[in-house]
Amino acid sequence: MNSRFYAQAEVLVEVVRQGSMTAAAAALRLSKSNVSQKIAEIENDLDAVLLKRNTRAIELTPAGKRVFDLCVKAVDALQLARGEVEHELQSAVPQGVVCLSGSNLYLSEFIMPLLPSLRENLPLVRIDLVGGDHIVDQRAEAVDLRIRVGTVDTDGVKVYPLAPLERVLCLHRDFLRDAKVPTDPSGLSGVPLILRSQENPEWVLRNNGKSTKQSVTNPVLRVNSYELCVSAVRSGLGAAVLAKAIVQKDMDDGSVVELLPSWKIDPIPVSLVVPVSKLRRPEVLAVSRYIVSRFHRGRDF
Incomplete structure (x- = not known):
């Protein structure tokens, strides 16, 4: 079947x-x-x-x-x-190699810190990481597990929701020294905006039941990776929508500030995607369970 x-x-x-x-x-x-x-x-x-x-x-x-x-x-x-x-x-005792793919930034910020404890729990399992912002064909690229940020096709795979990523519209503090700080979305017309090529060019901002759309039709900079987008914001090139966890340290030290803090952007879903056939392997099942246990926001195995 x-x-x-x-x-x-x-x-x-x-x-x-x-x-x-x-x-x-x-x-x-x-x-x-x-x-x-x-x-x-x-x-x-x-x-x-x-x-x-x-x-x-x-x-x-x-x-x-x-x-x-x-x-x-x-x-x-x-x-x-x-x-x-x-x-x-x-x-069965999990042992072998498990290939896990995801964006470079997600793997480095969220998965890499888990690897020491994962190694302690699964000493006979080796994790190979494959980073990149491109959509991965898990069959063609022999990937066992995939961290998918955004929506995902469910055919032939098990999809386990992980903790969603809270997002903020932010920019470098130096920009605010010479520019008027917008107080509502209409003021964004005077702010240089940065857009990733994989990103929806229409941002939806919400405030107390109200919502408005900001179309990024003419960004000051377009980049093809999350790392470049973060770097552009840190360099003061403009504002972008970023995962709050990625820029939290920058916000804590004041180098990056949130624009329109009373207006919120919907969090983006994150999922662990596992081909059904891969779950037959004890090492894949064990690593999947470990990741889900740390970021679980959905159904159980």
Whole structure:
């Protein structure tokens, strides 16, 4: 059974068992739109309507009943197999090499400090780090684990939410000596802004239930990495949206200041992405659990 079909089958079974897509989404910890998408995919793949959608309660079509019976057997069998494999993994001694990828800045600021204690807990496991801001193809690049900042595709992978990154709009204090400090987002038109090429050029700022959008259509500087963006702010070249944890020391010593402190920018989600097939390896499972235990903000393994 391929991972795409299993994901579809698991959703179909849960929708029928729970009696609604909303309840199934909650049980599977997915969005309702994701659940609807999986149902649409399996119906499209099988070229058959499986669920009647014209009633409040979920009702299977004749074709849906046959497919559901097959899916129940497949899902239950795979879950049983998972339990048996999980038991074996728990009793196995983790050893080997685990390749972990992520942005250079995230790996250096958040993962690197964990490695000494991880080594103490898993002395037979070696961690290889692969840094970069590019999107990694975990299969092509033989990466076992990936730290993903932002949204992530869930097909064929397990996604474990980690602590989100709080973000601030900030710039170097020297800029404020010769410029008027803006008191609301409209004042940003007079501030040179720095943008990363991977970043959404429209910032959303919120204040007491109000929100406004700041379009960065003509940045004073465009960079292709987080490190360069941080360096540009520290060099006084302009303002940028950065993870607060990255510039916290600069803010503490006053060299970098937050602009519009009463206006907040939504935190950015962070996830540990693990191909389902990789979780069969004890060392990958052990490292995954360790990282999640330190930054956990979502469902358990």
